[in-house]
Amino acid sequence: MKTILHLGLLTAFALSVASASAQTYKSHIEHPIVRYRMQAKLDPEAKKVTGHYSLTWWNHTDNTIADLYFHLYLNAFKNMDSTFFRDAFGHRRRPDWQRRERGSEESRWGWVDVNKLQLVGGADLTSSLTFVHPDDDNAADQTVMRVALPQPIPPHGTIELSVDFTAKLPRSVARNGYEGDYFLLAQWFPKIGVYEGAGERGRKQGGWNCHQYHANTEFYADYGIYDVELTAPANYVVGATGFRLAEQRNPDGTTTYHQYQEDVHDFAWTACPRFVKVTRTFDWRKEVSHEELLKWASFVNVPTEQEELRDVNVTLLVQPDHVNSTDRYFRALFNGLKYFGLWYGQYPYDTLTVADTPRNSATCCMEYPTFITVGTSLWPGEHAFHPEGVTVHEFGHQFWYALVGNNEFEEAFLDEGFNTYSTSKVLETAYGAACSYERVFGIPIPSFTWLDVPLPRFPFAGVPSIPVGPYFSCVETPERTSDRRSYLLNAKDDDLVRFGWEYLNGVSYGTNSYGRVGLTLRTLESNLGEQTMARVMRTYHQRWRYRHPCLDDFIAVVNEVSGQNMNWFFQQFLYSSNVADYTIADVTSEPILGKVGVYEVSGRKQTFRDKPAQKAFEKSTNKQYHSSVTVRRLGEVLAPVDVLVHFEKGETVREHWDGQYRWVRYTYDKPAKAISAEVDPARKLALEANFTNNSRTREEDNRAAAKWYVRWIFWLETLFFSAGFFS
Amino acid sequence: MRGSRGDAARRPYEAERAHFRDPDLPQGPFAFFRDAGRYAWRMVRLMIIGLICYWLVFLVLNQGFARLTRRWTVAALDDRPVFWINLGIGLVTVVGLLFVNLVMDYARVNLVREEETSAVLAFLSSLGFSLSRLRKALAVYAIPSLLGVGLLVVYRLVVPWSFVNESLGSAGWSHLREPLVLALLFFGQQAIMLGRYWFRVAAWASEWSYCGGAN
Known part of the structure; x- marks a missing residue:
């Protein structure tokens, strides 16, 4: 027993030393606003996390602050009266959401309880907690919590809180929760909102920016330090935001992982016993040739030294049935690290952790600082940019969201849209145009993304659609005009610039936050020239790293770098729902x-x-x-x-x-x-x-018509012949 | 064929024997349409039975199994078993459809060959025939049918697509070459279609012959 104990301690010590020696990240933020020191333990059976943290929060403004606001995002999944579900379903009760549930009724819902909140070394404030609803009059919503302080925080003062909480995870929904033994813990702890001073993001007066969780919104938080100890059963493979300082086996059959990261505004993690863990290093000197370095340095107009990247330790946690996609994941990640780095500035962190999500989980494809979730299929198509597209996109959010921290509630297009634009450029540069077909068992099958005919559920259960693209030729999808279909269908639904929950519906939110912005930036690029646009994007990114910009800040950079007044462009394309024809x-x-x-x-x-x-x-x-x-x-x-x-x-x-x-x-x-x-x-x-x-x-000139006529007439004949065959 | 109606039932129709059965009778367009009209309504009734059978195949094999397996696999976190199960359902459905088609083929042969007037009896007779001689019946049905499908593969493989694509709509388009390429492609396609129809007729002829031999 003694020997075992010694060996365990030795192992823990060895793991601890081995990990800690590799951390090289140096903070770029002089005075972080938040500092979380957290301990959390996952109970896979109960689908719960019990946690405690101490939060040091700095008032960076000249205002005196009498209260604190916290996001309790998990409460969006507490019942059908949350603003999240009302946004999604109105006042209709939709008991069929998550009909996949096989367990108890309770197991599908999620919530977070603040068990205790007190000033460190001071008063217990638990009884002063109230739920507030800054966006709507939904008294039943519990996603924003207000804490009345006994003493206000003076300008540039600091407060330290101690918080105990319990998070019950929902069956996976909105990229959060669990499926079986797989867990994605995102937006899982009570997270303080953002206090914006006068002048920040165009604000006239200081105040809290802490929106409720809506069906069509994501997140917004301040930069700081996350020092987190996660405990999970020892057979679970755990991945998380940040650098792993230590990993320690506990006598109760669990393992504690000590994660640490500076200059980030969120912390998420995943745990699953079936993950296959693969680690590779992005060796930037191998990935980027000297010629490429010179080329892109000249293109974005920076000295070559500023164009240099850094090595990154990339960990992929892949599902056993997706192991065949491992190389494609890494190639996509390395392409992302390379081109985003060359174009906008190096990825600054030491690590990147990527979780491949399992079948049927609603957790795929989400971004958190130094940690993303991605997904693929059993036999991903060779040419359909799957999983490359989603992997590059989610990685791209490290630049547009994690490093440039816009408010996703109010200006989702600033990260989703900018990232759509950047992703398509990376795919175009690294892979060329996409072919709209896939190879299944070596047989080319037109991709589901092009010219599909949706079939009725009866009699075609389980058959998604018939692809009617040309069968054996590569149909190139020009990336610069991708997403047009969605845009054209919804172009007049909304102006592009709106708060996330104020769009007509989820489709309009998607169009105006993703594809339409990508197309708009492509159009801007055409007006400015590719090189000027590259310099605009780099300048904007560098200027707003670790900060919270708004659209006006981007427009100012465009005008400054291009030397032109482009306000007319933004007025035409962003602040209206007009179309060009x-x-x-x-x-x-x-x-x-x-x-x-x-x-x-x-x-x-x-x-x-x-x-x-x-x-x-x-x-x-x-x-x-x-x-x-x-x-x-x-x-x-x-x-x-x-x-x-x-x-x-x-x-x-x-x-x-x-x-x-x-x-x-x-x-x-x-x-x-x-x-x-x-x-x-x-x-x-x-x-x-x-x-x-x-x-x-x-x-x-009817040549094109004749060409298509001759081809289609044959397939129509074949179709009719086949129908006759079964008559 | 077994199960066909007796001579007494057929007798009233024998006075109007189909022209194609008697080489001595005139075989012109009029005779063709007359013969077609003679079998048309029986064929329509048979087709309705066939449609019901196809519907049943979709309902039972496709929808039924899909509903069942969805319940089994809804919580599966691994794509692999789900894929194989769905593939299995798809294959079972295809086999079901092909079997109905095979039965319908022999029922049509029965309708004409035995001068059967009842589509239901023709169908039942064909069902019994097909089940009792499944392997041979399947071979007679499948070989010409697969050869027809093979022609499509030939079409895809033999046509010089790069040449066709270069010739159509390119910058160096000539007033002569493009129409010529289109015309050649069109005639090639029609030859393929003719071949497919020929194999279809060959399939029916084989089934006719097999029915005769089996009797």
Whole structure:
């Protein structure tokens, strides 16, 4: 027994020393606002976490603060009267949410109780806790808690609290909770809100920014230090935010993991006995060649030293059925670390932990500082960017959310949309265009993402849809115009700039927070030029690292770096629900004949007939044609566009229209006829509502129709034949 | 075939023998449509029976099993068993559909060959026939059918798609080459379709022959 004890202590000591020696992160924040020292223990059977923390909170403003606000996010899943569920389902009781439940009724719900809250070395404030509802009049919502203080906190003063809490985890919902023996503990402890001083994020007066948990919102918190000891059964594999300082076996069959991280605004963790743990190092000198370093340093206009990255210890906790995706996960993560780092600045932390979520859990695809959740399928398609897309996206949130900490309640587009833009650029650079088909057992099957026909539930139970894309050829999806389908379907639902819970519905929230922003930034990039845009993004990122920017801060950086006043652009594309639609209405070309009609010749009226004029034109060796191109603006967005006119013999003329009035007409007298015209030929307006009317030929051209006719007629014949086969 | 109706029941129709049965009778378009009209309503009734059978296959095998396995796998955290179970359900459904199709094929043959007027009896007779000689009946049904499907594979593999794609809508489009490529593609497609129909007819002929031999 003694020997075992000694061995255990030795092992614990060895683990502790081995881990601690590798931490190299140096804080970039002079005075952190929060410092949590926390201990938490997971009880997998009860689906509960019991915890205690001491919180040191610094009032960084010039205001005197009489109360504190806390988020109790888990209470969103306490009952159907929470604002979260009312947002999602209205006042309808939806007992069918989570019909997957097989356990008791109680096991599906989640909540967090504050058992005790007191000033360290001072009064017990538990009895002064009240639930407040800053966003709506829902008295039943318990996701925001107010603590009345016996003594206000003076400007730049500090308060220290001691908190005991119990968190009951819900069956996985909204990327939180458990499934079987798998746990994702996110937004799981009482977390203090953000006190914003006057002038911060455009605020006129200081005050708490602590919103209730809505169905369409995420999170907002201050930067600080998380020093957390997590205890779980020893057979569980645990991953968490931050660097692992130590790992210690306990006599009761549990293990305690000591995690530590500075300069982060959240802490999440996962535990599952079935995780397969794979650790690899992102060795940046192997991943980035010297030429690449020079290229991107020049591109974003920084000295080469500032472009250097750092090595990162990457841990992947992968589900046993997804082990075949391990290399693809790591390649995607390394691509993310490389390109986000080269474009916006190095990933500063020592570690990155990635949890692969199991089947059917609603915990996939979420971001927390130094920790993300991702997902894949049993046999992921070779070309469909799955799991690459989601992995790069969730990693990208380390830059847009973890490092640049915007308010996700009020301006979700600042991280989700910016990350959509960045993700598509990384995918484009690292992988090229996406092919919209997958290979299953070596057979190319069109991807579910392209041209699907949804099938009725009867008789096609379990068959998601029929992909009707072209079967054996790669259909490239241009990343710069991805997400257009969702945008076009919902373009007029909302202005882009709104609080998360104020959009028409979840679809509009998704469109306006993700795809539409990505397309808008692509359009901005087209206006500014790729290099200027890269410098804008880097400047904005560097300037607002470890801080809380708002949209105006981004606009200011755009104007500063580009040297242009781009306010018109943001007014057009962000603060309205207008759509852009430019079209070529008409292309004509007529011969310029000589005189036809009655003219004064030597003081006498003389009539010139058209037939001789026509004959003269045909005989002429210097034929001239009068061509005209009419461009119309059908949408409400006013944006400058290019117009490209093609003439016979290969001549082209490029025009630039300010796009302000409803139409413009260009006329030309040339020895060649106009063949066709195209507005916005470079597809700069990624938000254009209808690309198909952007070009027109002077004469009808049915080649494309003929091509598609011949192909489709065969498959229609085949379809009818097959139907006859079963008749 | 077993289970077909007796001579007494068939007798009233024998006065109007189908022209295709007697080479001495005139075999023109009129005879073709006359023969078609003779079997049309029986075939429609048989088709309705077939549709009901397909519906039952979807209802019992696809929907029923899917509902059952969903209950079993709803809490599964591992994709693998769920995949194999769903694949199994899909295969069972396909087998069910093919079996109904096979039975319908022999029922059609029965309807014509035995001058059967009752679609129900033709179907039941075919069901019994198919079940009692399943392996051979399946082989006679499957071989020409698979050859027809094989033609589709040939179409995909043999057509020089890169040449076709380069020829259609490219910058160097010629007024002659593009229509020519389209026309060749179209005729090639029609040849494939003809081949598929030919194999279909071959399947029926094989079934006809097998029915005769089995009797």
